[in-house]
Amino acid sequence: MTAERWAELYRLEFPRLYRALLAVLRDRDRALDALHDAFVAGLRHPPAHDADLAGWLFVVAIRSSRRLRRLPLLPLEWVTGHSGDDEIEATLDRMEVGRLLAGLTERQRAMVVAQFYLGLDHREIARHFGVKTGTVSATLAQAKARMRAEVRNAS
C-alpha cells in the first residue's frame, strides 16, 4: 500500500474513528494523539488488507492511548486556563450513549463502541484485540448488563 493510498483511507475513516475514540477515552487530545500514532504505525507496517481498516486503526489507537495515559502530561488547563475536555465530558454526559458508556470500564467501552458504532462482529473484535471470541462475548455481556442496569436506574 502506498503512503498516498494509506493517507486517503485514513482520511475516509478519520471522522468515525475519532468519534469512537472520544466515546471511549473522553479526551480530545488522547483521541487525536492515539489516531496519529495509529496512522504512523500503519505507514510503517500497514495492515494486510484494506477491508476492516477501521477496526485495525481503532485497536492500534486504543493500545497507543493506554501508553499515553501513563505519561504524566501537564494538564491542558495549566496552559490555556480551561480544559476543552470538560466540554467533551459534558457533551457525552448529555447523551444517552455517553451516560451508558460512562459506567463501563475502558476495555468494555472499546468493545461496545467497536460493536455498536463501528459495526464489528465478535470475531472481528476478537481478532483485532488479540483475544478469544469467548472473551469478547463475556466482556460485551457484562457491559450490556451494566448498561441495562443504568437504563433501569434512569427510568
Added chain:
Amino acid sequence: MLPELTIDRVFRRELDSLPLPPEGSWIPTRAASRPSILLTTLVVAATVVLVLGAATLAREASDAAAAARRGVSTAPLINLPRPTCLRGGCNVYRNDAFGYGIVLPADWRVAPPVRGRTPPTGELERVEFTGQTSDEWTHLVGIDVVVPWDLVVEVHERRGVLAMDWWRVDGCDRNSCVVGQTTLSQLSGYTASWPIEPSLRMHAYYVQRGDRMLVLRYATGPGNEGPRGITERTLQQIVDSLTFG
C-alpha cells in the same frame, strides 16, 4: 434485553454529532503536531546536553585526528568534514548506495546479516556494526534480538513520516521515552532513548534525507561498559562521525 438494532442507531445518531477537530490536524505533520510541555522541556534539556556533549566530542575529535596520521587503513570519505579515527586507527565504512559513511574503531567490523530476519515494510537496508568477535557475536545474535553495544544503521522509506515522529513507531514507549534534537553531519535530527529491559537502554538517532530516513540505533547495558572496553561514549563518537557524501 436491549434491542440491539436500536442501540446501533442510537450510537450512530449520538456519536456522529460529536465535533471533529480541524481537518488540517487529522494527519500528523510538523505543523499540526502538538508536543506536550513535558516533551518540549525534554527536547530543550536534551538539546543543551547534546550541545555540551558535541563541544566535548569536537575537542576529542581533534586529538583523534592526530592519531589518524599514525595509520590510516582505508580510503577517506568524500566530503568527510572531520576525519575522526577512533581508538588508535581508522576504519571507515562507506555506503555508496545510500550515500553515507561512518568511522569505526579499528577493531570493529560489519556483522553478517541475521539469518531468517524479515525486514519490516519500508526498510531498504540494515547494517550492523560490532566490536565483538565473530564467536561472541554469533552466540548473542538471533531474530529480533538486540545485541548490546553494537551499532545498527538502517535506511527506511520515509513515507511522509518526519524524523521528529519516527520514535513513535520505533518501540520508544511514551511512558519512558526521552526525545531530543541533535545535529549529525550538519543535518538536524532527532534522538530518542528508552529502556528495553531493566538492564538495557536503547538509543536512537533519526535523520531525514529526502524521502528516506536514516536510523542509527544502539543498546547499552548491562553496566556502563561492554566487551573490549566499549562504552556509550565510543558509540556516540561513532554516531558523531556520520557523514553524508
